[in-house]
Amino acid sequence: MAVYGFLALGLVTWVGLTNCQPEGGYINDGVTMLAVPAGLGVLGAVICFIVWIVGMYVIGAVAGLAFALFVLCWRQDLVISSMVARICFLTAMPLVFAGATFFLERHIILVSTAFVGAYLFTLAVDLLARTGYAAGVRTLLDRNPAHAVDYNLTKNVYVLLAVTLLLFLISCALQHLLCRGRQFGVRYVTPAKPHSSPSAAHEEHLVDAPTSPDLHPE
Template identity: 40%
Template sequence: MLPKWLLFFTFILVLSLSSIDGQPTPTTTAIAKRQESDVIDYHRTEVTRTSAEVPTETSSKDDKNDKNDKDNDDSKDTEPEQHNTSKPIPAQTAPWFEAVYGQESGISTIMACLGAILIVLGLFLCSMGFRMFRPMLCVMGLLTFGSMTWIALANLRPDAGYPSEPMLMIVVPVCVGLVGAGAFYFLWSIALYLVCAFGGFIFAIFVLSWRADLVIHHPIGRPCFLGGMALLTGIVTFFSLRPMLFFATSFVGAYIFMFGVDCLSRSGLIAGPQVLLNRNPSHNIEYAMNKIVYVMLAMIIVMFLISMGWQMLFNAAHHLGMHIVAAAKGKPAHEEAKEEGDGGGRPPSTAPTS
């Protein structure tokens, strides 16, 4: 028989083994619960951190999208501003008057002198342009070379402008025009065709000025039309000199007369030739048609027709400064011309007789 203490020890050992293999003890249960809670807390922490990171990434993406939208809005806002810089200066505004007439209000001294000179020259061409042959050549040389010089200076003008620009834009064309007047006076046989070609050029400007956006919209078609009309009138002059001289002197005289009137009235007529001939981006102005401009364009036609009729009747017996009926009076042709006040005598015998 086994001792009692051995039986007791065996009983305790069996009981402990059964407790390990069977139901968990309170200690083991607490440990298990603690481990389970640690795992749950770990997962909760991961989920919380992930949920915290996702909004951050989303917010960063939203911030990037907002930034891109802002950049797009800024670019959209910038594009109209850039486009506005290329828009023409609105008509009848202070900057427009300064760009066209030299100052915002009132008549500047330069424009007053220019207007007065053009009015006098226009009246001379309309009334005595054909009769006073040599002076007419000088006036046409002045206008031709002066206008071409102004066109060149206007288109080559830098963004900062010329020094003393209002004075320079008048003085330089006038000086070059005086050289042209001398060239026309001495080289009259060539100048005759240039006079009529200049008349065709001015007529083309007049035709294009009847619309605010100009009659011909194509930027290449406009210079082609200007050059084509000048070339056409020059060629026609070779076959019909007398009628073309009547046309050139009458139309150029009527046009520059109204041009000079507009220099004083500041109505907007001269904005048309400036828009047409000056393609410099720094001088982008608007040409607006109004009642006064239409009236002035119509007056050019009326004045041209009156001048054409007057000169054809007044010079019916004259041809380029020479009185045709001088031989009937028993006087040489050059003496008769001096008595008529032509001032230049008879042109050389090589003058066209058409």
């Protein structure tokens, strides 16, 4: 829960700072762009850890946003070219995933954690390999005219997109196998009351039964 609270509030803060960043940058720009999202991300982590019911839906919302970003990056000019339609799609998917968590809680949580994990892993690989995979995400989230973001859908980017899908499928299958038969989340399954053995029930009946008074003939 805490990790997804950190991701959610930290990402929202980073998007706001990036899009409002002046051309000359903030005062202590590097520290501001790192420390402020990290600090508010920690706050989000604490909130989701304490109010864990909210954290369940945050997991779905983060996965919905990651899924929307992933889908849109499959074309160099983005899958949805219209700005309005793109914003609607990016807004709707987190809401759909969060809403689906209420009805398909267990499955949505497992699928969401699998996809977000795979997506973050490939983004981390791109930070080291510099393939341009993360530029697609920045193209969608960074609309600051002072920032020039060039997204080129190269062969290496296609490879990372495919790796994301592969890791997601593997992780999803493993999680469903490991969590088979386990119930968790907002809606609990009340365990069945264990049945007592007939002998124990008979002894309990004898203990609880009232004793009859002794009848002695005079």
